[in-house]
Amino acid sequence: MKRFLLLLLLPFFLLTRGELKAHPHVFLDTRVTVVLDSEGVTGFWIEWEFDEMFSAMIIQDFDEDYDFSFSPAEIANIEKNAFSNLKNFHYFTYVSWKGGEYTGKKIRDFSASIRGDTLVYRFFVPCRIGIDDTGMVIKVWIYDDSYYCDVGFAEEEPAAFEGEKGYGIEAVIARDERITYYFGQVSPQVLRLSVRRNDG
Amino acid sequence: MDRRRLIILPVFIVLLLCVAAAALGDNPFMGGTAVEKSKRGLNYPLFVKRFMRKIGLLQRNLNERMTSLGKEIKTKENPRAAFMLFALVFAYGVVHALGPGHGKTVSGSYFLTRRATVKNGIILGSVIALIHAVSAVSVVLVLYFILKKGIGVSMEHYSRVVKIISAGAIVLIGLFLFARRILKKVPSERESLPRDRSILLIALAVGIVPCPGAVLILLFSMSMDIIGYGVLLAFVMSLGMALTISVTCCAVITAKKGIFGSGEERGVRRTALFSVEITGAVIVVLFGTFLLAGAV
Numbered sequence: 001m002k003r004f005l006l007l008l009l010l011p012f013f014l015l016t017r018g019e020l021k022a023h024p025h026v027f028l029d030t031r032v033t034v035v036l037d038s039e040g041v042t043g044f045w046i047e048w049e050f051d052e053m054f055s056a057m058i059i060q061d062f063d064e065d066y067d068f069s070f071s072p073a074e075i076a077n078i079e080k081n082a083f084s085n086l087k088n089f090h091y092f093t094y095v096s097w098k099g100g101e102y103t104g105k106k107i108r109d110f111s112a113s114i115r116g117d118t119l120v121y122r123f124f125v126p127c128r129i130g131i132d133d134t135g136m137v138i139k140v141w142i143y144d145d146s147y148y149c150d151v152g153f154a155e156e157e158p159a160a161f162e163g164e165k166g167y168g169i170e171a172v173i174a175r176d177e178r179i180t181y182y183f184g185q186v187s188p189q190v191l192r193l194s195v196r197r198n199d200g
Numbered sequence: 201m202d203r204r205r206l207i208i209l210p211v212f213i214v215l216l217l218c219v220a221a222a223a224l225g226d227n228p229f230m231g232g233t234a235v236e237k238s239k240r241g242l243n244y245p246l247f248v249k250r251f252m253r254k255i256g257l258l259q260r261n262l263n264e265r266m267t268s269l270g271k272e273i274k275t276k277e278n279p280r281a282a283f284m285l286f287a288l289v290f291a292y293g294v295v296h297a298l299g300p301g302h303g304k305t306v307s308g309s310y311f312l313t314r315r316a317t318v319k320n321g322i323i324l325g326s327v328i329a330l331i332h333a334v335s336a337v338s339v340v341l342v343l344y345f346i347l348k349k350g351i352g353v354s355m356e357h358y359s360r361v362v363k364i365i366s367a368g369a370i371v372l373i374g375l376f377l378f379a380r381r382i383l384k385k386v387p388s389e390r391e392s393l394p395r396d397r398s399i400l401l402i403a404l405a406v407g408i409v410p411c412p413g414a415v416l417i418l419l420f421s422m423s424m425d426i427i428g429y430g431v432l433l434a435f436v437m438s439l440g441m442a443l444t445i446s447v448t449c450c451a452v453i454t455a456k457k458g459i460f461g462s463g464e465e466r467g468v469r470r471t472a473l474f475s476v477e478i479t480g481a482v483i484v485v486l487f488g489t490f491l492l493a494g495a496v
């Protein structure tokens with residue numbers, strides 16, 4: 001019996017838990033700014049603040065004049081060599097609402113900066129979501145499917161709004177156990193937005 | 201036999217030399233290619249996900265504390281901070297190797313295929329971790345002193361080659377283990393113990409891919425101008441990883457012994473043992489193929 005139990009344990013040790021990839025090496029805190037106009041949502045500003053080790057690597061590689069800030073040329077270089085490849089990873093950004101979802105194809109206005117000792121990326125995800133009188137529930141997930149990065153919403157001000165006048169917005173951050181990535185082993189956080197018009 | 205080994209060895213040395221880096225090879229910012237659709241179908245039980253979450257959080261905390269201690273060492277020579285940092289990095293190594301990768305599958309399966317002692321398990325686990333770190337340190341130092349800049353980016357360019365070579369070597373080892381088991385004439389209990397040289401070859405094939413965690417620690421200590429510490433830390437981290445990988449190997453060896461004991465190899469017992477050993481070899485081949493497919 002004991003032997004039989006041990007036999008059951010064996011596959012547990014051997015089953016490859018995922019690929020030889022990943023498990024987080026980089027940690028980033030994310031903030032989302034929801035941008036609205038009179039029609040509804042026009043898109044999201046996404047900001048990532050990286051851990052200091054990854055920050056040190058990027059700063060060392062790309063701050064070519066060692067002035068501890070990024071010139072436009074340096075930012076262009078970062079975008080080309082340490083950001084644009086994320087198009088293969090949906091820019092870590094997933095948005096869904098009733099009747100649609102962000103396809104992860106396009107972003108614009110990428111910028112990189114140094115805040116204290118940490119590297120900050122910021123870019124805009126254009127995503128038109130019309131808000132009618134009945135309101136709309138929008139969900140935003142930010143995670144790295146390959147789990148090279150561990151992504152979490154920042155503890156301070158994880159969500160902000162621009163042009164929200166005329167709207168009533170409720171924002172809640174929770175862990176979304178229904179969605180999994182990295183071979184079903186990790187679930188991301190979700191920013192759940194309920195947006196409705198105030199004027200009716 | 202020895203002549204054949206003489207041929208294999210230089211191949212691996214060349215391999216070692218051409219390793220200028222897989223470390224950040226999976227870095228999605230720079231070179232990852234996988235357009236992986238979210239696996240929404242697969243969903244592990246909550247307790248597994250919570251465990252993974254805990255490991256993730258633990259690494260996040262360790263990472264934060266390591267960087268702040270590193271700064272403390274840099275600004276004032278503080279022996280307590282240095283000691284704390286070493287302890288943290290060791291713990292980081294233990295936790296880091298718990299995740300997938302770092303050779304647990306290949307080394308565990310290897311011990312399924314043959315007779316081995318706990319000591320063999322500890323040796324293999326430790327050598328893998330050591331090579332993992334040596335590889336990271338040499339790659340980073342070479343790139344640093346040659347290129348001065350752009351380490352992260354230049355590593356990307358080499359990463360594919362190294363991963364393909366490592367995966368190829370794993371497939372070959374798997375095939376060799378398979379053939380060996382099929383052709384074997386002596387029963388398992390009278391089989392000789394693995395030689396240190398063959399253990400070294402496996403460790404080399406698996407550990408040659410530089411540890412990304414160690415690379416990040418090194419790069420960070422470089423940016424703080426404490427390279428000496430960085431190298432030391434990379435090795436302390438590999439001690440932590442050695443612990444985890446060795447425990448996995450020993451668990452397999454002990455479990456196999458516990459199941460099959462050391463009685464005579466006959467009848468059902470013999471068939472069962474044979475299937476387990478063949479399974480081990482097949483896992484290595486499949487795993488290597490899987491890695492190869494991912495790397496090409």
